[in-house]
Every structure is written in C-alpha cells, then in structure tokens.
Amino acid sequence: MTTLKANHITFPHIRPDICLYAPHFRSVPSEWTCGKHLHHMMFEFLLVLEGRLTAFHGNVEQELKAGDLVLISPMHLHGYEVIQTEGASFFDGHIIIEDEVLLHLFETENLAFYSKSHPLNEALQPWIKELMEVLQDSPLRPTKVMLDVLHIIEAIHSYFKEKATKKGPAQQREPAYLIAKEIEKLMRKPTLTTLIEETPASFSEAEEGSGLGSNWLEEISRQLNISSRHCHRLFRQAYGMSPRQYLMILKQQEAMQLLASSNETIENIAYRLGYVNVQSFSRQFAAWVGCTPGGFRKNTPETINYLMSLPQSK
Incomplete structure (x- = not known):
C-alpha cells in the first residue's frame, strides 16, 4: 500500500481588478476627428469595420483600413481622424487592468498598428467580434462579456510574452x-x-x-x-x-x-x-x-x- 505524505500548498488570493470601459460601435463621416489624448492605466483596442481611419500613436501616424487593428498603450498620446470622403466605422473599447507584467510588455513590445493579416490581429479578432455580439445580448450578461475580455487580455499577453522571450532576459521596469x-x-x-x-x-x-x-x-x-x-x-x-x-x-x-x-x-x-x-x-x-x-x-x-x-x- 502506498503511503501518502501530508502536504499542504496554499496559493494567494486572486482578485484582479479588470474593467471594460466605454465599449462602442461608431460610424463617423469624413473630416471627423478625435483629438489627441491619453489613458493612464488602461489600454485601448480599435478594430476598423468599414472605410479608412487615420490613427496617431505617439509620434507615429498610420492609415487603417477595414480589418486593421490598433492597440493603444497606456500613457501614450493618441487620436483619430477620417480624411477619406466615405467616412469610417469601427468598434472601440478600453480595458483597465493593473497587471504590472502586462503593462511592462505593452511598453516594450507593442507596435500599436496591426494589419488584418498580422498574427496578433488574427488571434484577437475572433474574441473582439464575439465581444461585439455579446454586448448586444438582452439582457446583458456581464460574466459572458468579461470572459471575452479575459480572452483578449490573455491573447495579447501571450503574444507579447513570446516576443519578449525571443529577445532574451527580461528588461527592467522602465x-x-x-x-x-x-x-x-x-x-x-x-x-x-x-x-x-x-x-x-x-x-x-x-x-x-x-x-x-x-x-x-x-x-x-x-x-x-x-x-x-x-x-x-x-x-x-x-x-x-x-x-x-x-x-x-x-x-x-x-x-x-x-x-x-x-x-x-x-x-x-x-x-x-x-x-x-x-x-x-x-x-x-x-x-x-x-x-x-x-x-x-x-x-x-x-x-x-x-x-x-x-x-x-x-
């Protein structure tokens, strides 16, 4: 008979503070602008659905078309404008998460602009599109919404972490x-x-x-x-x-x-x-x-x- 040794492993309480802030669909006409601003401890994701949208992230400007994605790092100036005659539509949301590791990865690994065929865009689009559908459910199910938010966070974290690992030892906190x-x-x-x-x-x-x-x-x-x-x-x-x-x-x-x-x-x-x-x-x-x-x-x-x-x- 096998005798089991007494063992007791205690793990810390896990209570993440995560918020999906101001998710919204929007269609905007030509010459629409969203002035440059920044968000402190939250990142933003924006998926272009139709038309073309010009996005600014720091000192970089990029024109996005349908299917393209932008990830805005916390604490970075950004803004948007539409200069094409047909206007544009997009889905946008902000995720507040005080995860030191993820915030650091945003600092070191985020490219901000991800074309439709980019691996990170391909990993995120299914969850973003599912989130778009879940938000329209009536009655709204917060747990279902947050499940998609967690998938979005995990996909970003996994991709950034893989990129960082290929660079070698982790960089110190900036x-x-x-x-x-x-x-x-x-x-x-x-x-x-x-x-x-x-x-x-x-x-x-x-x-x-x-x-x-x-x-x-x-x-x-x-x-x-x-x-x-x-x-x-x-x-x-x-x-x-x-x-x-x-x-x-x-x-x-x-x-x-x-x-x-x-x-x-x-x-x-x-x-x-x-x-x-x-x-x-x-x-x-x-x-x-x-x-x-x-x-x-x-x-x-x-x-x-x-x-x-x-x-x-x-």
Whole structure:
C-alpha cells in the first residue's frame, strides 16, 4: 500500500481588478476627428469595420483600413481622424487592468498598428467580434462579456510574452513608467507641492528644467534615486513629452471629465486638481479648451466620452 505524505500548498488570493470601459460601435463621416489624448492605466483596442481611419500613436501616424487593428498603450498620446470622403466605422473599447507584467510588455513590445493579416490581429479578432455580439445580448450578461475580455487580455499577453522571450532576459521596469505612476498619485491626492499657479502659456524646455514650480518632480526624482534632469530626459524619451506636460494633460482631461459627469462645484474641481483658487483654474481651463469651465459644462462636446476620471485615493 502506498503511503501518502501530508502536504499542504496554499496559493494567494486572486482578485484582479479588470474593467471594460466605454465599449462602442461608431460610424463617423469624413473630416471627423478625435483629438489627441491619453489613458493612464488602461489600454485601448480599435478594430476598423468599414472605410479608412487615420490613427496617431505617439509620434507615429498610420492609415487603417477595414480589418486593421490598433492597440493603444497606456500613457501614450493618441487620436483619430477620417480624411477619406466615405467616412469610417469601427468598434472601440478600453480595458483597465493593473497587471504590472502586462503593462511592462505593452511598453516594450507593442507596435500599436496591426494589419488584418498580422498574427496578433488574427488571434484577437475572433474574441473582439464575439465581444461585439455579446454586448448586444438582452439582457446583458456581464460574466459572458468579461470572459471575452479575459480572452483578449490573455491573447495579447501571450503574444507579447513570446516576443519578449525571443529577445532574451527580461528588461527592467522602465523608470519612465514609475515616474508616470508617481504623477498619478499627485493627481489622486493633490498636495501643497502641486498647488501652483499654472499659466496659459506653454512652458519652454528651459523653463521646464529650471525648477519653476517643479518641487513635485524633484521629489519623484529623489524617490527613484535619479536626478531631476535624468528623470526629465527618461520620461521624454519614453512618452514624447515632459513630466510637466504629462501632468497638465492629466489635469485637463480630469477637469473635462469631472465637469461633464459630476455635479461637483467648479471650486471643488479646482481644488481637487491642485489649484490655489478657482480663478487660476478657470484661466488655465480657458487656455486648454477655449471656454470657461461653466461654458464647457453647459455645452459638453460629444467627444468627452473617450475620457475617464482617475480613481481617487483609497
């Protein structure tokens, strides 16, 4: 008789925080545009169904046709426009997932644009198309939706991981990513270091590196054990913008989203974004979008749907 040895293996609790945000079909006419913006801790997928669509990812521009796919990495500026006369239609969605490994793979392996015949596109299309159908079920079954979302995540993860494995040893976490994470913390809970008077004018390279209102960047640099100059350079190389520009884009998007989707007073929104007073916030907001916060709230453009408010501190 075989005697079994006592054995007990305990695995950690697994509780992933995954969200499918703003999935939608859309048909757009010629000359339609979706201005450049970014998403923090979520990636975006867009499948062109008909026509031609021009997509921007960072400093790269690509014309997409029916069947082509674009994957937008977290924290990368992107936008879309239609310049062809026939217009275009597409299916678009955003997936929020705080998976450090996957986010790192997006940094190192994502090409952004995948033609209809690309292996990753071929792996993803069945799940994306099934997701399109499931979203139209009545009543909607969230578990069925999330099953397709998980398949999409796993297909992307597997493909990126295979690419990374062929390169050899895994790369270390990019410092630029850690800088962006620290900037997000500033956005979630403004502190006195971010309560600065912002001016409508754009900051020049010299001003951004001079320490003007940049105590927060110096603090981030100290935490990461790098100089503020090196911090600035690493971030610009990774994301095509300075840390200050990134912070201001997040502030602009957060302001637009809060004005459009909440009943908070403009004064409270100004404070949440780290402004010393509502007048300072109003001046900056007018420089961003060409109207006052109150005017924007009364006439919210349809394109605001692509923005998501940052989660608050726990």
